[in-house]
Amino acid sequence: MLQQSETLLTKDIKRSKRKPERRERRWLRGLTPYLLLLPAILFLFLFFFAPALFNFLLSFQRVSFFDVAKGGAWIGLGNFVSILQDPQTLLSLRNTVFYLTIGTVLLRLILGLLLALLVNSSALKRWRLTGIMRTCFILPWAIPPVVAIAAWKWLLDPQFGVINQLLLSVGLVKEGIPFLVQTTTVWYGVIAIVVWRELPFVIISVLAGLQAIPGEIIEAARVDGATRLHIFRFITLPLLSPVLLTVGWLTTIWTYNNFVFVWLTTRGGPGNFTQVLGTQLYNTAFIDYDFGKGAAVGVLMTLVMVIFSTLYYTFIFKGRVGQT
Template identity: 35%
Template structure:
């Protein structure tokens, strides 16, 4: 019962209330004008909405792919019998433990065109002559944000993959070696199938999390420059707390929730072995 009440208060109530206010033109205090589905039709007929959704898919895709590649490789390496394995595990998990605000400010300092670490190193190696405005150039901004998010997000994948690897019985590998399997064949026929349930859950969690991500992007670029990193979460924030159109912001958030739900369903539909 305590767990159920906690879920109702922290998850169910905000979700239901968000759907409720999406049908009103409201200031959340004394103005409650019923508008029905107007804000949904406005969003779905607005080309800018679909542009922001496309940009969000691009951002989430790059971050999830980066997290899966980096996290999986590190998880496999840390599962091997290497020296200082516990030390590396403790160090590599640190980015996940840092608050997102700290991560954003750290990377913003490294990206700074005047005294940032990246420009200092590149100029010291004589690879560039003039400082690069990493977060102020539309061509670099998205890549810079994605790299920071990958650094923040890969430890979760690493931990889940490491846990999945340790749950695979060593007897399977011994049997495979007796049958003459090489390392690639053992990975393809034992490790990868054994990791598939973990990878499926990880991909779903990662995609939903980064599709609706806000904090790091907002603190690094605030959606700029020239809307180059203005993903849908930034757009919702601006609609609600800059334009004070809370109903329209809630309607957009509900559409994002539906998209995330569909993504999760499609992952489970096409990536599982159940028929």
């Protein structure tokens, strides 16, 4: 009897020792995912959130190039009042929203859909030209933007450009057109460059959506007597709507924040005619050396895009995807 009680006592002691060990193991297991995510969180904070917070705080200060070491003076909303009262800001916002963003995004979506339908057509598959067409469409996307802009500036040159030489040889014009210099044609040139360079992303995305549509649905519609127009309108387009809405959202954000195309093409000229918010930010911060006001332009750009993304996701993207 005494031996049994001793053995039971030793077992209880061992169990009491195991319980803290098990609790420690559970605690470590619960902490392990957070420890694994810690490097990524630190990376995001150092390279994304910290610069954004610094830019936000800088927008409330008067800081010039010569005052960086001393630190800026806190002026509250003074920078925002100054840029909102500047007529150039309204012009830059209009150019950014309507010409650079809406104009190029709509053209890319329409052309991308048509060209993706062409690549996915049975005629090209029958002639074995699908691979060649895909390669041709991907080539502009593989060219760096700087090289693409330089090539287009040469093509649109009023004296030596290929486009003007063709127009002169046909007799459509009497002298070369300075596409990127005069106000009547400069935005057409910029839009052409942006659409040509960024169109392949839309084509590839829409083509992937087309190939994901089950062939049985289209065959069943054909058996029921549906024409190609009816198939496109009532089957293809609704099933492609999530892809088109996502691509439209992404291209809008990328184009709205783009700085390279306008700056390398026209530098905001002639005069300030093609100035966009990105180039205005660069001119204010790094040419006029007004870092605080430049940061305020960046905060204004962010605010406009946050409002657009919220409305787009709430009323358009979420509703259409939910219906499909």
